[in-house]
Amino acid sequence: EVQLLESGGGLVQPGGSLRLSCAASGFTFSSCAMSWVRQAPGKGLEWVSGVSATGRSTYYADSVKGRFTISRDNSKNTLFLQMNSLGAEDTAIYYCAKQIAGAATDFWGQGTLVTVSS
Amino acid sequence: QPVLTQSSSASASLGSSVKLTCTLSSGHSTYIIAWHQQQPGKAPRYLMQVEGSGSYNKGSGVPGRFSGSRSGADRYLTISNLQSEDEADYYCETWDSNTRVFGGGTKLTVL
Numbered sequence A: 001e002v003q004l005l006e007s008g009g010g011l012v013q014p015g016g017s018l019r020l021s022c023a024a025s026g027f028t029f030s031s032c033a034m035s036w037v038r039q040a041p042g043k044g045l046e047w048v049s050g051v052s053a054t055g056r057s058t059y060y061a062d063s064v065k066g067r068f069t070i071s072r073d074n075s076k077n078t079l080f081l082q083m084n085s086l087g088a089e090d091t092a093i094y095y096c097a098k099q100i101a102g103a104a105t106d107f108w109g110q111g112t113l114v115t116v117s118s
Numbered sequence B: 001q002p003v004l005t006q007s008s009s010a011s012a013s014l015g016s017s018v019k020l021t022c023t024l025s026s027g028h029s030t031y032i033i034a035w036h037q038q039q040p041g042k043a044p045r046y047l048m049q050v051e052g053s054g055s056y057n058k059g060s061g062v063p064g065r066f067s068g069s070r071s072g073a074d075r076y077l078t079i080s081n082l083q084s085e086d087e088a089d090y091y092c093e094t095w096d097s098n099t100r101v102f103g104g105g106t107k108l109t110v111l
Helices: none
Strands: A003-007 A010-012 A018-025 A034-039 A045-051 A058-060 A068-073 A078-083 A092-099 A105-108 A112-116 B004-006 B009-012 B018-024 B033-038 B045-050 B056-058 B066-071 B074-079 B088-096 B099-102 B106-110
Touching: A003 A092, A018 A034, A018 A092, A018 A112, A034 A078, A034 A105, A034 B099, A045 A068, A045 A078, A045 A092, A045 B099, A058 A068, A105 B033, A105 B045, B004 B088, B009 B018, B018 B033, B018 B088, B018 B106, B033 B074, B045 B066, B045 B074, B056 B066, B074 B088
Parallel strands: A010 A112, B009 B106
Antiparallel strands: A003 A018, A018 A078, A034 A045, A034 A092, A045 A058, A068 A078, A092 A105, A092 A112, B004 B018, B018 B074, B033 B045, B033 B088, B045 B056, B066 B074, B088 B099, B088 B106
């Protein structure tokens, strides 16, 4: 059974940092591209960042470029998102998502809530 | 990069059928898209991928009541024999070499 379990969310002050993790199981993690997708309260889905199966290629939405860093540890089946210089606009549920061979997202984690507030 | 356009809301009666639309922007009409369902308070769930040919591939456990199709730049999700649990937000997704895009979502109300 595929499982994606996010952790690391919480309350952080504006300008602060947070590191999200996503523990994957039930599939060959090292063969799958992965992404982070967020959802602000009452809003739609917004793709944040993606990483290739090997980790060599990374991609970012303009809204987070230069502030967020995606990475993965294929030896530990874990995806990460380092978030710096956080602002109120980054408040959202952050979902870890698995891609089908560089195509559609075919599985979602349960999400972790990030709240940026003083 | 592609842009996906969805109607903000739709409604249909219990037991009837509804067809949701996702429209690809100009120059991207052949793109593959995916449909996702998000029930209230839950994470999104993958439903299917709709190819440029109109063929579709459903995710594991997705009921037979759900189907996909296309016409030009439009991609459709049809839900037959609507059930109360189908009341949810529905998002389409597409991608290219270095980005992913989601439509704004359609809120489906089952009357």
